[in-house]
Amino acid sequence: MHTFKALGLPEKLIHSILDAGYTTPTPVQAQTIPIALDGVDLIGCAQTGTGKTAAFVLPMLSRMMASPRKGRPVRALVVAPTRELALQVEEAVRAYGKHTRFRSLAIFGGVGIHPQLNSLRRGVDIVVATPGRLLDHLNRGSLDLSNVEFLVLDEADRMLDMGFLPDIRKVVAAVPRRRQTLLFSATMPPQIHALAKTIMNRPEMIEIGHRRNPAETVNQHVCMVSQTQKMDLLVHLLQSETMDNVLIFSRTKYRADRIKRKLGQRGFSATVLHSNRSQNQRQRALSGFKSGQFQIMVATDIAARGIDVDSISHVINFDTPNQAEDYIHRIGRTGRALTTGDAITFVSADEVGQLKQIERHTGKRLAPRQLDGFELAVDTGAPKREHSRGSRSYGGSGRGNGGRRRR
Numbered sequence: 001m002h003t004f005k006a007l008g009l010p011e012k013l014i015h016s017i018l019d020a021g022y023t024t025p026t027p028v029q030a031q032t033i034p035i036a037l038d039g040v041d042l043i044g045c046a047q048t049g050t051g052k053t054a055a056f057v058l059p060m061l062s063r064m065m066a067s068p069r070k071g072r073p074v075r076a077l078v079v080a081p082t083r084e085l086a087l088q089v090e091e092a093v094r095a096y097g098k099h100t101r102f103r104s105l106a107i108f109g110g111v112g113i114h115p116q117l118n119s120l121r122r123g124v125d126i127v128v129a130t131p132g133r134l135l136d137h138l139n140r141g142s143l144d145l146s147n148v149e150f151l152v153l154d155e156a157d158r159m160l161d162m163g164f165l166p167d168i169r170k171v172v173a174a175v176p177r178r179r180q181t182l183l184f185s186a187t188m189p190p191q192i193h194a195l196a197k198t199i200m201n202r203p204e205m206i207e208i209g210h211r212r213n214p215a216e217t218v219n220q221h222v223c224m225v226s227q228t229q230k231m232d233l234l235v236h237l238l239q240s241e242t243m244d245n246v247l248i249f250s251r252t253k254y255r256a257d258r259i260k261r262k263l264g265q266r267g268f269s270a271t272v273l274h275s276n277r278s279q280n281q282r283q284r285a286l287s288g289f290k291s292g293q294f295q296i297m298v299a300t301d302i303a304a305r306g307i308d309v310d311s312i313s314h315v316i317n318f319d320t321p322n323q324a325e326d327y328i329h330r331i332g333r334t335g336r337a338l339t340t341g342d343a344i345t346f347v348s349a350d351e352v353g354q355l356k357q358i359e360r361h362t363g364k365r366l367a368p369r370q371l372d373g374f375e376l377a378v379d380t381g382a383p384k385r386e387h388s389r390g391s392r393s394y395g396g397s398g399r400g401n402g403g404r405r406r407r
Contacts, residue, residue, distance in 0.1 A: 002024065002025050003023075003024065003025070004017050004022075004023075004024075004025055004032040004058075007025060007029075007034055008033075008034060008037050008062075009033070009037075009058055009062055010062055010065055010337075011331050012065070012099040012100060012178070013058055013062060013065075013096060013097075013100075015099055016095060016097065016098050017054075017058070017094045017096065017350065019095075019098070019387070020095055021044075021095070022054075022357075024297070025045075025051070025054075025136070026054075026055075027050070027208050028044060028046040028050045028051055028052055028055050028206065028208045029051050029054055029055045029058070029264070030057075031206045032044045032055045032056075033055060033058055033059050034205050035204050035206070036055075036056065036059035036060070036063075036180075036182060036192065037059045037062060037063065039063065039180050040180070040203070040204055041180060041182070041184045041186075041200040041201050041202065041203035041204070042181075042182050042183070042203055042204055042205075042206065043180045043181070043184075043185075043192075043196055043203050043204070043205040043206070044056070044182070044184045044185070044205075044206050044208075045184075045185055045187070045188045045205065045206070045207040046184075046206075046207070046208035046209070047188070047208070047328070047332055049224055050208060052154070052184045053089055053092045053154070054092065054096065055184070056078075056152050056182045056184060056290075057089070057092050057093055057096050057097075058096060060076050060126075060150045060182075061093070061096060061097050061100065061102065063074065063149075063150070063180075064100075064102065064125065064126075064149075064150075064153065065100060069147075070258065071123065071236045072103060072123025072124060072125055073123075073125075073144070073147035074121075074124060074125065074126070074127050074143070074144065074145060074147060074148060074364065075126065075147060075148060075149050075150065076089075076125065076126040076127070076148065076149065076150040076152070077126075077127050077128075077129070077145060077148050077150070077151050077152070077175065078093075078126070078128040078129070078152040078154055078158070079129060079130070079131060079134065079152065079153050079154065079168065079171060080128060080129070080130060080149075080154045080155060080159075080160075080161045081130065081131075081154075081155050081158040081266055082130065083086075083110060083130060083282070084282065084286060084352070085154065085155060086106045086107070086108045086128045086129060086130050086346045087106050087108070087283070089128045089154060090104050090105070090106035090126075090128040093126055093128065096166070100278060101250070102125040102126060103122075103123065103124045103125050103126070103302065104124060104125065104126040104128065104312075105119045105120070105124040105126070105127055105128070105284070106128045106129070107127055107128070107129035107130070107133050107134055107137065108130040108133050108279075109130060109131065109132050109133040110137075110278070110279035111279045111280075112178075113133075113232045113249040115143050116133075116137070116142075117267070120137070120143055121140055127143070130169035131159065131164045131168060131171065132167065134167075134171060135167055135171070136172060138170075138171075138174055139206075141265055143210060143221075145171075145174045145175045146175075146176065147176075148175040148176060148179055149176075149179055149180065150179065150180050150182070151172070151175055151179050151180070151181045151182070152181075152182045152183075152184070153168065153181075153182070153183045153184070154184050155184070155185065155186065156183050156184065156185040156192055156195070157185045157186060157187045157188070157192055158329075160188075160189070160191050160192065161196070165191070165195070168195070169199075172199045175230060181199060181200045181201070181203070183195075183196060183200065183203070186328070186329060186332070187325060187328075188207070193355070198205040202407065215258075217335035217340050217341060218315075218331050218332075218334055218335035218340075218341050218343050219340065219341070219342045219343070220341070220345075220364075220366050220367065221342070221344050221345070221367050221368070221369040222344070222345045222346075222347050222355060222366045222367070222368055222369065223344060223345070223346050223347065223365065223368075223369050223371065223374065224347050224348075225346050225347070225374045226348055226349070226369065227229075227348045229374055230318060230346050230348070231259070231262055232374070233344075233346065233374045234248070234263075234293075234316065234318065235263075235266055236371065236374070237316070237371075238263075238268060238296070239345065242313075243313050243314045243316075244295070244311060244312075244313040245289065245292070245295065245296075245297075245309060245311050245312045245313055245314075246295060246296045246297075246312070246313065246314045246315075246316060247296075247297050247299065247309075247312050247315050247316070247317050247333050248296060248297070248298045248299070248315075248321055248332070248348070249298075249299060249300070249313070249315065249316070249317050249318060249319065249321070249330050250298060250299070250300060250314045250318050251300070251305060251319035251321075251322075253274040253275065253276050253300055254301065255318075255319070256272050256273075256274050256298045256299060256300055256346035257272055259272075259298045259318060260272040260296075260298045263296060263298070264369070268295065268296055269293070269294050269295045269296065270296040270297070270298060271284075271285040271288055271289060271296070271297050271298070272285060272297070272298045272299070273285045273286065273289075273297055273298070273299040273300075274299060274300040275300070285297065287307055290309050298318075300325055301321070301329075301330070305337055306388070309333070312333050312334045312341060313341060313342065314334060314336065314341065314342045314343070314344065315330055315331050315333050315334045315341065315342070315343045315344070316343075316344050316345075316346070317330060317331075317343070317344070317345040317346060318346055319346070319351070320345055320347050320348075320351035320354040320355055320358075321348065321354065321358075322354055323357075324357050324358045324360075324361030325361075327345075327361075327362075328361075328362070330343075331343035333341065344357075344369065345366065
């Protein structure tokens with residue numbers, strides 16, 4: 001069995017890791033950290049929830065500790081696609097580096113730039129940034145990247161999906177050619193390979209698991225249900241099953257607000273996360289969800305990647321995602337840190353096409369769940385199954401009790 005000490009990390013970092021409650025490295029950490037410690041460029045491909053953040057933060061800190069520098073030039077730059085992820089990576093840098101003297105700073109848009117300018121003037125060793133605000137600072141001349149030794153691109157596939165490729169190339173042009181580059185991604189589309197060829201020096205690639213399949217630690221089910229019954233089905237599941245932290249995905253911001261409001265009316269503790277909320281509102285929502293102040297968070301796909309909450313017991317896709325990749329990233333929010341989670345996807349008649357696309361992409365039939373009073377006459381191509389007593393088949397009309405569970 002691997003230990004963090006056996007990977008070659010210094011004692012100060014091991015103390016921080018133990019303080020954070022981790023004792024054994026995950027497979028991606030065990031395979032990537034020794035390579036990164038050798039200064040080699042690295043591509044790490046692994047599903048969400050497998051510990052990729054520590055896989056690049058720990059060797060980065062270790063190598064910086066081994067070669068101290070005078071003053072506080074920016075020595076490490078981590079680029080992330082979203083504000084939430086940038087904040088969480090910077091939080092991990094502070095947690096793992098708490099026994100060092102390194103200063104770190106998260107840079108992102110949606111908040112005032114002056115506090116960031118003040119921090120940069122005082123000097124920071126590590127910057128974690130989103131591409132847009134990072135380029136703002138470069139254009140202002142407030143950020144000097146000429147001393148960067150470590151460049152990390154986190155969730156690289158997501159950055160490409162969001163159209164950040166031109167920004168990434170500008171950032172790469174601003175850092176020294178002699179550097180170590182680490183690229184981490186949940187998937188490895190051809191565009192990532194093409195990018196790696198142009199910005200990396202003979203990188204080694206570590207791939208954990210089959211990148212087309214969701215995490216094996218997630219139990220996946222579908223519920224066939226009409227659009228008008230989805231809210232009643234959601235309430236039924238929340239009331240009848242043991243669920244700790246629940247992440248609910250909605251297709252639109254308006255719908256997410258509506259679900260959160262309806263849950264509040266039913267007495268549930270819920271918050272909401274989407275791009276129409278201010279940065280302070282988003283941070284409060286996320287911290288409240290992580291601390292247990294809210295049992296439920298309703299979110300759009302902005303939350304599908306980068307939300308690092310180990311204790312999410314259930315992901316519920318209130319709306320079936322349009323893209324199979326979005327499905328994989330959504331359900332990757334549960335079953336993290338080698339725990340087991342549950343993902344339940346609500347599928348209405350007009351969403352069967354998306355379900356079939358997900359099943360083709362993952363190569364797996366999603367197991368149907370049948371709940372009394374919530375049925376939909378849809379042929380998904382799945383084999384028919386025995387029904388437990390008191391439950392009706394999906395072929396039923398679902399009208400017998402108005403769509404609500406029997407009491």
